[in-house]
Amino acid sequence: MAHYDLAIIGSGSGNSLITEFWDDKKVAIIDSGVFGGTCLNVGCIPTKMFVYPAQLAQSAAEAKRLGVDLDFSGANWPEIRDRIFGRIDAISEAGKNYRAHELENVTLYTEHVSFVSPNELRTASGQSITAERIVVATGSRATLPDAPGIDLPGVHTSDSIMRLDALPKSLVILGGGYIASEFAAVFSALGSEVIQVNRSGALMRKQDADITAAFTQAAAKRWGVELNANLRGITKQGDGLHLEFARGSESLVLEADTVLVATGRRPNTDALGVSGLGFDMREDGSLIVDEYQRILASGTPVPGLFGMGDAANTEQLKHVANREARVVSHNLENPLAMRPMDRRAVPAAVFSIPQIACVGLSEEQARAEHGEDAVLSVIQDFGSTAYGWAMEDGEGIVKLVAHKESGLLLGAHIMGHEAALLIQPLIQAMVTGLDVSTMAREQFWIHPALSEVVENALLGLGVPARGDDPL
Ligand SMILES: Cc1cc2nc3c(=O)[nH]c(=O)nc-3n(C[C@H](O)[C@H](O)[C@H](O)COP(=O)(O)OP(=O)(O)OC[C@H]3O[C@@H](n4cnc5c(N)ncnc54)[C@H](O)[C@@H]3O)c2cc1C
Numbered sequence: 503m504a505h506y507d508l509a510i511i512g513s514g515s516g517n518s519l520i521t522e523f524w525d526d527k528k529v530a531i532i533d534s535g536v537f538g539g540t541c542l543n544v545g546c547i548p549t550k551m552f553v554y555p556a557q558l559a560q561s562a563a564e565a566k567r568l569g570v571d572l573d574f575s576g577a578n579w580p581e582i583r584d585r586i587f588g589r590i591d592a593i594s595e596a597g598k599n600y601r602a603h604e605l606e607n608v609t610l611y612t613e614h615v616s617f618v619s620p621n622e623l624r625t626a627s628g629q630s631i632t633a634e635r636i637v638v639a640t641g642s643r644a645t646l647p648d649a650p651g652i653d654l655p656g657v658h659t660s661d662s663i664m665r666l667d668a669l670p671k672s673l674v675i676l677g678g679g680y681i682a683s684e685f686a687a688v689f690s691a692l693g694s695e696v697i698q699v700n701r702s703g704a705l706m707r708k709q710d711a712d713i714t715a716a717f718t719q720a721a722a723k724r725w726g727v728e729l730n731a732n733l734r735g736i737t738k739q740g741d742g743l744h745l746e747f748a749r750g751s752e753s754l755v756l757e758a759d760t761v762l763v764a765t766g767r768r769p770n771t772d773a774l775g776v777s778g779l780g781f782d783m784r785e786d787g788s789l790i791v792d793e794y795q796r797i798l799a800s801g802t803p804v805p806g807l808f809g810m811g812d813a814a815n816t817e818q819l820k821h822v823a824n825r826e827a828r829v830v831s832h833n834l835e836n837p838l839a840m841r842p843m844d845r846r847a848v849p850a851a852v853f854s855i856p857q858i859a860c861v862g863l864s865e866e867q868a869r870a871e872h873g874e875d876a877v878l879s880v881i882q883d884f885g886s887t888a889y890g891w892a893m894e895d896g897e898g899i900v901k902l903v904a905h906k907e908s909g910l911l912l913g914a915h916i917m918g919h920e921a922a923l924l925i926q927p928l929i930q931a932m933v934t935g936l937d938v939s940t941m942a943r944e945q946f947w948i949h950p951a952l953s954e955v956v957e958n959a960l961l962g963l964g965v966p967a968r969g970d971d972p973l
């Protein structure tokens with residue numbers, strides 16, 4: 503039996519917990535998968551490294567509108583893929599070697615582990631690991647619909663689709679959320695014939711309703727979109743895959759050489775042996791933690807146990823996992839002066855084409871929470887600003903939701919060029935409690951930058967200026 507001061511399950515965000523504080527203490531880090539976790543190997547980083555060249559490819563079509571003759575003559579898939587993974591695989595390998603060989607106090611286990619008791623883990627090969635403190639940072643994995651043929655060769659998840667030998671000629675993508683919408687943009691821009699199929703009547707349904715509607719329309723201009731279609735099954739036919747969906751009383755039949763399933767992710771807590779330990783869990787399988795990220799059992803913190811990342815939150819976002827890691831790190835090192843996780847204004851961005859970025863409440867949520875008459879909202883088109891004219895943009899929107907009396911922002915929702923960048927000052931305003939009138943009027947907004955659309959949206963909310971506000 504090996505005993506440690508700290509055992510961390512998961513080398514994604516969990517890897518950052520091994521600070522200098524632990525130099526004179528014993529640490530175990532355990533990961534049965536690829537070292538570095540989801541974001542580095544199969545998530546945020548490689549997907550966005552595909553999105554950027556896809557945007558370049560897509561710009562050829564947009565340039566035509568502006569009188570510029572750019573021809574997209576094809577994408578060299580193996581070159582794009584190998585550039586991305588050439589960089590990423592080396593980072594993962596270097597991280598693994600560092601943990602395995604270069605730190606005397608750290609032991610790397612590359613096996614699956616599960617809990618035996620709250621302070622003891624057992625590896626798949628039967629080794630016992632006990633620790634004073636254990637952090638569960640086990641992430642999440644793709645879920646697959648229960649349909650015949652879902653495990654056929656040619657049917658992929660986000661884990662394998664980025665390593666294909668060749669760009670698919672035709673790709674059916676199942677799902678209407680983040681992963682489906684990002685990959686639909688990537689593959690269609692690079693030259694695959696893409697059809698995105700969603701079970702419900704719109705794409706990106708968890709967004710504010712105006713963004714959902716605008717994105718569904720924008721996507722359908724760029725790639726095939728089929729809605730209200732429920733997968734019945736997949737069969738192999740010749741060299742391709744044959745997909746059958748139920749749509750009301752009708753059938754929808756699609757053929758493709760490749761299928762991507764992007765129908766959600768579930769926390770990796772089911773194979774962790776926690777069910778017998780009485781830990782509090784949500785219905786989706788994530789661990790419930792308190793504000794200090796301590797794992798709870800019947801509402802009470804289990805001594806020495808912390809949870810973080812996709813295994814213990816509902817957002818499933820890397821910037822949330824990173825912040826939680828900082829909180830866990832502090833609380834492990836300062837048990838008598840723990841600090842809480844701040845979950846105000848958690849933003850998210852969907853790096854599709856067009857991009858979406860959001861923070862805070864949708865209009866519907868704001869009206870339900872604060873009362874129908876207490877809420878102001880506005881939609882400002884990118885096309886109403888000079889930079890929007892320069893882009894000949896007919897699609898981008900900024901939607902803001904604010905509290906009438908206090909003038910504070912309740913939510914911001916942007917679809918269009920660089921939405922993830924445009925939203926950042928609005929996130930800052932929400933976190934610092936800056937009211938919309940002050941935000942709009944007390945700073946200069948650079949002319950004619952696209953950020954003027956944010957300025958105009960803030961002014962368009964109609965919050966009256968106070969007497970001493972700048973003109
Ligand atoms: C395709 C895709 C794109 C994404 N893009 C973005 C994005 O643009 N922006 C964003 O904010 N988020 C994005 N995300 C989400 C983001 O990747 C995750 O929220 C984040 O990586 C979660 O980190 P984590 O530390 O919780 O888990 P992970 O990084 O998944 O680490 C968990 C590790 O634990 C290991 N493990 C699990 N169970 C066990 C066990 N029992 N024993 C041993 N080891 C175990 C796993 O092998 C894994 O390596 C994306 C996700 C995907 C799939």
Ligand SMILES: NC(=O)c1ccc[n+]([C@@H]2O[C@H](COP(=O)([O-])OP(=O)(O)OC[C@H]3O[C@@H](n4cnc5c(N)ncnc54)[C@H](O)[C@@H]3O)[C@@H](O)[C@H]2O)c1
Nearest residue numbers: 647677678679680681682701764765766767817818851852
């Ligand atoms: N840019 C980013 O920040 C980013 C990018 C990718 C992933 N992520 C994270 O990863 C998570 C998982 O991504 P995702 O796209 O898999 O999930 P998601 O929750 O965003 O979307 C899942 C989609 O699958 C559909 N669906 C669910 N079950 C289905 C079924 N049985 N049959 C058909 N359709 C079904 C849902 O209606 C939904 O449209 C996201 O929620 C997000 O937190 C973030």
